Amino acid sequence: MELNVLKGILKQHDLRITDCRLDVLDFFIQSEHAISTRALETQFGQYDRVTLYRTINSFTDSGIIHSIPDDSGFARYGLCHETCNPKDHTHDHVHFKCIRCGQIECLPDHHVPTVSIPGYTIRNTELIINGICKSCNS
Numbered sequence: 001m002e003l004n005v006l007k008g009i010l011k012q013h014d015l016r017i018t019d020c021r022l023d024v025l026d027f028f029i030q031s032e033h034a035i036s037t038r039a040l041e042t043q044f045g046q047y048d049r050v051t052l053y054r055t056i057n058s059f060t061d062s063g064i065i066h067s068i069p070d071d072s073g074f075a076r077y078g079l080c081h082e083t084c085n086p087k088d089h090t091h092d093h094v095h096f097k098c099i100r101c102g103q104i105e106c107l108p109d110h111h112v113p114t115v116s117i118p119g120y121t122i123r124n125t126e127l128i129i130n131g132i133c134k135s136c137n138s
């Protein structure tokens with residue numbers, strides 16, 4: 001993706017521009033799937049882990065990416081920069097985990113059903129659907 005576009009996205013989310021942020025953002029935009037911290041470490045060996053984790057934290061705080069619950073032991077993140085900003089960073093879309101390729105994707109057009117439990121205050125609801133993804137099915 002063009003450098004100017006990447007810089008524009010960082011600015012929109014009130015983030016200072018650094019090489020690491022530009023590289024990680026580009027990687028997220030090019031990927032069709034959620035990205036794990038392990039994949040980021042493999043991809044960006046030139047940055048130390050602290051820098052990478054700080055970048056991830058700044059992205060999750062500012063509404064560029066969101067964490068996705070996963071049982072693999074490695075946190076995964078999906079892109080949401082088009083719908084979120086530092087002040088409003090909520091979404092209710094479903095996630096899909098493929099049992100064949102192991103990838104997780106955001107399904108922005110599919111929403112988690114609303115649940116209300118008397119006496120409880122619900123902060124957020126997560127839904128992961130397991131199955132076989134579109135590309136493995138074709």
Ligand SMILES: [Zn+2]
Pocket residue numbers: 063064065066080081083084089090091
């Ligand atoms: Zn978000």
Ligand SMILES: [Zn+2]
Pocket residue numbers: 098099100101102103132133134135136
């Ligand atoms: Zn798959």
Ligand SMILES: [Zn+2]
Pocket residue numbers: 066068078079093094095105106107
């Ligand atoms: Zn998502």
